[in-house]
Amino acid sequence: MKKRIESKVRSGARITEKEAEFLFAQNDLIWLGRAANAKKERMTGNRIFFNLNRHLNPTNYCLNRCRFCAFSADFGEKHGYQLSLKQIDRIADSGRGIHEFHVVGGLHPEWNFDYYLEILRRLKKKNPQVLIQAYTAVEIDHFSKISGLSLEQVIAELKKAGLDGVPGGGAEIFNPTVRKKICPEKISGSRWLEIHAALHHAGIPTNATMLYGHLEDYADRVDHLRRLRLLQDQTHGFSAFIPLAFHPQNTRIKNVHNTTGVDDLKTIAVSRLYLDNFPHIKAFWIMLGEKLAQVALWFGADDLDGTVEEEKITHMAGAQTPEALARDELVRLIREAGRKPVERDTWYRVKKIW
Ligand code: V47
Ligand code: SF4
Numbered sequence: 104m105k106k107r108i109e110s111k112v113r114s115g116a117r118i119t120e121k122e123a124e125f126l127f128a129q130n131d132l133i134w135l136g137r138a139a140n141a142k143k144e145r146m147t148g149n150r151i152f153f154n155l156n157r158h159l160n161p162t163n164y165c166l167n168r169c170r171f172c173a174f175s176a177d178f179g180e181k182h183g184y185q186l187s188l189k190q191i192d193r194i195a196d197s198g199r200g201i202h203e204f205h206v207v208g209g210l211h212p213e214w215n216f217d218y219y220l221e222i223l224r225r226l227k228k229k230n231p232q233v234l235i236q237a238y239t240a241v242e243i244d245h246f247s248k249i250s251g252l253s254l255e256q257v258i259a260e261l262k263k264a265g266l267d268g269v270p271g272g273g274a275e276i277f278n279p280t281v282r283k284k285i286c287p288e289k290i291s292g293s294r295w296l297e298i299h300a301a302l303h304h305a306g307i308p309t310n311a312t313m314l315y316g317h318l319e320d321y322a323d324r325v326d327h328l329r330r331l332r333l334l335q336d337q338t339h340g341f342s343a344f345i346p347l348a349f350h351p352q353n354t355r356i357k358n359v360h361n362t363t364g365v366d367d368l369k370t371i372a373v374s375r376l377y378l379d380n381f382p383h384i385k386a387f388w389i390m391l392g393e394k395l396a397q398v399a400l401w402f403g404a405d406d407l408d409g410t411v412e413e414e415k416i417t418h419m420a421g422a423q424t425p426e427a428l429a430r431d432e433l434v435r436l437i438r439e440a441g442r443k444p445v446e447r448d449t450w451y452r453v454k455k456i457w
Contacts, residue, residue, distance in 0.1 A: 105134065112141050112376070120325050123377045127321040132365060139372035139403030142379070147405040151442040152383065152451065153433045154409030156203035156236075159194055160416065161186045161222055165209025167241070169286035171275075171317055173353035173420035175209050182419070185211065191225050198230035202448035203409065206237035207272055207416070216250040216257070220264040227265030234267040234449040236310075240298035241273035244290045254298065258305045268449040269302050271310030271345055277330050278323040285317055285356060292327075296334050303340025308450060311341050311381075315370055316349035316362035324370070328377050335380045342451060343383035343406060346370045348390045352421025361421075364395055368402045375403025383451065389414050389424050393436060400440045407433060 104125050111118060118126070129135050162185040165175035176183030186194075198204065204226050211218075219242070223235055238246075238261070246257045276282060277292030290298075299309050313327050335341050348362040348370075375384045385406040386399035396407055412427045428436075430446075434457050437444040444457035 105131075108138060108376075112138050115145070115379075117379060118377045120329055123325045123328065123373055124321050126373045126376060127324065127369060129369070132368060135369060135372045136402040139375040140401050142375050143384070143403045143405055146382065149441075149443045150405065150445045151400055151437045151440070152406040152445050152447045153430075153437065154203050154447055154449070155201045155430055155454075156205050156409035157194070157197060157201055157412040158205045158207070158414055159186075159191075160413075161191070161206065161208040161219075162211045162214070163209050163415065163419075164211045166212055166245075167210055167286065167288040169275075169289055170355040171285050171314065171349060171351075172416075173350070174416045178212070185214075188221060188225065191222050192229075195226045195229040197412075198226065198233045201230075201233055201410070202446075202454060204230070204233055204235045204237070205270060205409075205411075206235065207239055207270055208242070210242065210245045216246045216252070216260070219246060220260060223261065223264040223266060235265050236268040236270050236449045237261075237266055239270055239273035240295045240302075241290055243269070243298050243302075244294060254301050255305070258302060258307065262305065262307070266307065268342070269299070269307055269309040271312035271343070274312045274327070274331075275314045276317075276319045276323050277327045278319065281317075281319045281323055285314075292330065296330060299340065300334060300338055303338035308340055308342045310343045310345060310385075312345045312347050313370075313374075314347045314349055316366060317351075317356050317359055324373075325377070328374065332378055332380060335378070339380070341381055342449075343385045344374055344378050344381045345385040345387050345408075346374055347387065350390070350417055350420035350422055354420055364398075367391055367395055368399060371399045372403045388428065388436075389422065389426075390417050392424050393428065393432075397436045397440050400437065400442055407437070409433070 351359045386396040386404035388396035414426045434444045446455040
């Protein structure tokens with residue numbers, strides 16, 4: 104099987120689901136890394152992308168209360184918050200010099216669709232040059248429900264308000280049995296895929312994620328990747344895939360440990376090898392830690408995300424990483440890995456080669 108996979112990497116032929124499962128079960132991490140790196144270098148050479156971005160989570164009040172989520176809150180809970188439009192304006196003031204606002208939050212029980220639109224308008228008004236990557240498919244589905252508008256109408260309104268791209272959150276794991284255990288209230292995997300297909304048809308590039316390291320097994324991960332590869336074959340609208348390492352602290356998923364470094368690297372590597380139609384695989388340093396994210400640059404990843412500035416979702420679940428990295432620090436991490444740092448925006452337009 105190893106020889107067959109090596110030859111497929113050389114010829115560019117597709118990895119099957121059986122082979123992907125074999126790769127996940129593989130203990131020869133160095134072999135796996137070398138294969139994934141060969142694939143990465145065929146696609147993006149020595150380049151590693153990063154963004155100058157600011158994350159912003161407008162509220163953590165959320166109707167869904169997914170069991171793996173330490174971030175969300177009900178009214179009356181101490182850690183609940185919602186940003187006023189004045190606070191959004193202050194964040195909008197900090198947009199000078201960045202390339203992206205990344206906006207993700209909860210399904211607020213009382214906000215109407217226009218409030219979510221107004222957030223985009225305010226960010227865009229003060230920063231017309233900054234791209235906005237906002238609202239997961241889960242939020243977009245919610246907007247359709249609360250506004251009575253069709254999915255296509257919601258997307259059109261979001262575009263009008265300044266939306267340039269959609270992040271990959273909300274995908275979690277598509278298998279309905281596991282999904283029911285970790286996020287019973289959330290939209291189904293099929294609906295998530297349907298929303299991304301609609302965004303691609305409307306010309307909005309999106310990302311995809313997979314939350315791993317909870318109750319799923321390798322077959323569930325491969326099934327998740329299979330469904331993503333299939334949709335990408337049809338639409339070519341995904342820019343990047345980001346495996347998200349589950350952080351269990353303060354969540355309602357019990358008896359699960361943090362992911363290990365080996366599992367993190369394996370997941371990056373298998374994703375690079377199997378998702379041959381995804382242009383980019385992101386090692387999100389916030390979740391992996393800066394050091395492992397740097398190592399991942401030799402295991403198939405070609406992107407580190409960005410400066411971030413502020414992060415609540417993972418930190419409320421126990422992440423020990425900083426909430427921000429300076430541009431120079433990202434450049435140093437990439438250079439010290441022997442790679443070429445490439446500053447990009449949401450659309451992977453090159454801003455500067457370092
Ligand atoms: O969907 C929630 C995850 C996601 C936990 O597109 C958790 O570039 C780990 O969308 N442990 C939202 N993960 C974040 C997101 C994202 C992040 C980075 C890059 C991009 C991108 C998108 O955060 C959720 C969920 O999968 N999440 N709780 C947790 N305890
Ligand atoms: Fe809400 Fe998203 Fe947290 Fe689920 S993961 S509870 S949808 S904020």
